[in-house]
Amino acid sequence: MPVTTLLFYLFSAILLGSATLVITARNPVYATLYLVLAFFNAAALFILLGAEFLGLILILVYVGAVMVLFLFVVMMLDINLTRIKEGFLSYLPLGLAIAVLGVLELAAVFWSAPLGRIPAPAAIPANADNTRALGVLLYTQYLYPFEIAAVILLVAIIAAIALTLRRRSGTKTQNIGAQMAVRAKDRMHLVDLREPKP
């Protein structure tokens, strides 16, 4: 068995294990850290496939930024597990329905395109630059979907700010312009206290 196959099974096993632990961990901080581990192993799988751009972007965006914010929020919460578990049974039917639906959809995909027909990854030429290849494809063939996705993200950013922005009156804030304009002579007066010469 080639080394890459062994590595594939290793990373996949850790990925599945940590993904399971994300939903079973009792401590939400642990769950977040397991999710980080899962992302790492997914990135490793991408890199094994020769898609180093996707793997590194996964680490950069999800592990480096998104999960930091997740951890930031989760640490601030004082999550009481007993209270969350109270409603468990009432949500169970809905959860099960969604799970069954997901499994059915996946089954439909695999049934219509059996695994044998999914082409095996092509052999990667040595020193292939898949970052460039991806860029060329995104900016030529998929230009419109790409730009539309970017605009949707921009709208989402503006909407998130607009929804959470509250202008409260009576709060004290710094006037940055005034702070920047301050010079030493505005803050300090030197007073000559020497005795006047007779």
Add this chain to the structure above:
Amino acid sequence: MHDFQNTAWWAVLWSLIKIIIVVVPLLLGVAYLTLAERKVIGYIQVRLGPNRVGFRGSLQPIADAIKLMFKEVIIPTNANRFLFLAAPVLAFVPALLVWAAIPFGPGVAISNMNAGLLYVLAIAGLGVYGIIVAGWASNSKYAFLGAMRAAAQLVAYEIAMGFALVGVLMVAQTLNLTKIVEAQAGGGFWSWYWLPLFPFFLVYFISGIAETNRAPFDVAEGESEIVAGFHVEYSGMAFALFFLAEYANMIFVSLLTTVLFLGGWYAPINTPLLIWIPGIVWLLLKTAFLLYVFLWIRATFPRYRYDQIMRLGWKVFIPVTIAWIVVVGVALETPLRAILR
């Protein structure tokens, strides 16, 4: 012998040898950077700095290391034991991992990967997990405040840093760090990227100071406000690992700034007099200069107020980098590109 060199074992062994060749000098550099820092700041403040251990204090880092190794690692009563001990490791490992992609000369790197720039950007951002986890696991309010500050600061400055690197990427047209350096060859000092990409150079270096939590952006430690921030509960070797990570990151940021903006291993003036000097000497000299700037800045500027740090990151650096990306983009489509390439 040639058969052996083609086996997987040889690949593993050779990688290990390369890693040792990089990591051992790095750790020695970290040790002596602590001494250099104390000496430089000492002289700036008209003191002598450490001068008792060895010749003029030259063995001080060794004494410090031995002291830290023999100190007890105290775990607070209500701390989360596992994460408390894992946090220093989480801080230290990314600080070493980034060195895998750093080129020390043409083709001299542990791994000359295609997406090297992306790799160092992705891995360098991971060090903050050590700080956040340390702050949370310590079960101390000061440590927790430090962790919160570190997280917010990292997210703010990583965006500006990423945009600055986008500029380099646009001009060099590659993510490969070796090729980025080679694209700066030619006219010596004036053909390096610091000049056409001056705003990126400034933003990258200042964001680098912020990302390594160094003064004047060291609010995560902020000893005058939150005692010592995220590492207030740490002692002994666990504490030392945070410091090793911080200093290794300083060296890394200085070296990467050299590679991206200061021409890497090329001599500043293209004369035969300077060209015979090996490239690694130039690379290390430039890095040492930037490290001196790190110490100089620490000794000169007072700590930023927290809201000012956020303002600088979000409202100054990000607009500046976006504007300069547009400038570079336009320049690349006009005859001006002769200057950039």
